[in-house]
Amino acid sequence: MLILSCSFVKELLTVLLNVDTIHDGGNYRVKDKEKAQIFQALCASGTSTRREITVSLGFRPITVSRIVKELIEDRIITEGEPKMRSGKGRPEVELFPNYQRLSAVSLTVVSREIRGFLLNLNGEIISSAFISVPRESANSNIVNKIKGIIMTLLEVLPGDSELAGIGASLPGTVNTGEGQWISSSRWPELNNIPLSAVLSEYAVPVYLYRSLDPELEYQLYKNSDYRKGGTLLFHWGYGIGSAFAWKGKVLKSTLGRFGEIGHWQIVPESKKRCSCGSYGCLETEAALWAVLPELRKAYPEAPEDEPEFTNFIKEKDITGLEVIDNALGYVSLSLGNLYKVFYPDRILLLGPFISNGSILESLKQGFSRSIPEYTRSPIEFTVVDGSGGAAQGSVYYIFRKALKHLLKTRVNV
Known part of the structure; x- marks a missing residue:
């Protein structure tokens, strides 16, 4: 069933926070940099005039007039009504960023639901569409669902x-270089979908990411402090996973997998089969899909969908249940071991289980007991909201690449 919603939820897309650096690291002219700086100034203020831009950036009026003319012709900005100045002088025309100039489609997965978002340049959600995909679905069905969205x-x-x-x-497993979705334990029949090639009919660039990478990228863009030293993102929800960045760069592997803490084998003798095909993985003891059958014995209404489970777990005190206590023990120990692999400066926590205050506190205490005493004091824990990070993070470079082209001046000097 396809669920479509339409909204304009305004959240400044992080690509607009640093437009003035868009030409850094490559060959560019001073005039290109000036064009990016003027657009950045407009995005930061929401509205401005040529005179106000001239004063705030210290550019020559002729430079501002020429670049503004280009930006209007490129449809990146628009002109509004004349604005009366205090005192004498002619009215000034207000300028506004045109966030509708560019749009992008973002695809994410929550539980076994594929979600699509159409976003404009400012991160506003123009429209969204969700569709559930059965576990037994094979390549053709999954591709058709994606195309339908x-x-x-x-x-x-x-x-x-x-x-x-x-x-x-x-x-x-995602081969980002080749544009292939190789496998997913949520859909065992999924096998080497050449998704970039399949979606080439739309004649636009297609970028694939491993699920937690764009979420971490988004957090790095939003908070410059996270780009200092090591930042570990840990997710505990329908599945369990992690991502790690060192000095602002997310680490990846050529295999298309990284930080697969959920598939660490923690009970080798276990008869519990993981969705990955192995036995005794962390997910078999603590992931939402694994604990749900036991949890429903106490709470039959417990939902499988992550956002719905987040609301459920905020209202219910499920601590004290044996299945939850066992899960907490395994997750705390595993997170402690992961910490001792990277020794990050900070840990970002994400997922529905983290949204329960009692579980969060127990997780921190168990984690603290599992690491050496001398490493405990500097650890910074932050709970992050994952409602839009993956959606925005996966279109960051799409918008940035398109903007970089538009923000090159046409003056050949």
Whole structure:
């Protein structure tokens, strides 16, 4: 069943927070940098005039006039009504960023639901579409579901907006270089989907990411402190996983997997089969899909969907249940072991289980007991909201690449 919603939830897309650095690290002219700085100034203020930009950036009026003319012709900014100045002088025309100039489709996965979002340049959700995909689905069915979501979103693409690309944040093994979704334990029949090639019919760039990487990228963009030293992102929900960044760069592997803490074998003699095919993995003892059958004996209404489970767990005190206590013990120990692999400066916690205050506190206490005493004091824990990070993180480079082209001046000097 396809669920479509339409909203304009405004959240400044992190690509707009540092537009003025868009040409850094490559060949560019001073005039290119000036064009990016002027657009950045408009994004930061929301509205401005040519005179106000001239004063705030210290540029020559002729430079500002020329670049603003280009930006208007490129449809990146628009002009508003004349604005009366205090005292004498002619009215000034207000300028506004045109966030509808570019749009992008973002695909994410929650539990066994594929979610699509159509976002504009400011991170506003123009439309969204969700569809559940049965566990037994094979390649063709999954591809058809994805295409159905994209087509539903493109039907509401504003007529004056250009589709800049498609970004997908996917669970399992993802070969980002080749654009292949290799496997996912949520859909055992999924096998080597050449997703970038399959979606080439839309004639836009397609970028695939391992699910937690764009979430961590998003947090790095939002908070410059996270780009100092090591940052570990830990997710505990339908599945269990992690991502790690060193000095602002997310670490990856050529295999398309990284930080697979959920598939660490913690009970070798266990008869519990993991969704990955192995036995005794951490997920078999602590992931939402594994604890749900036992949890439903006490709470039959416990949902499988992560956002719904988040609301459920905030209202119910499930601590004290044997299945939860066991899960906490295994997760605390595993997180402690993961910490001793990277020794990060901070740990970002994400997922529905983290949203329960009692579980969070027990996790921190168990974690503290599992690591050497001399490492405990500097550890910084932060609970992050994962409602939009993956969706925005997977289109960051799409918008940035498109903007970089538009923010090059056409003056050949």
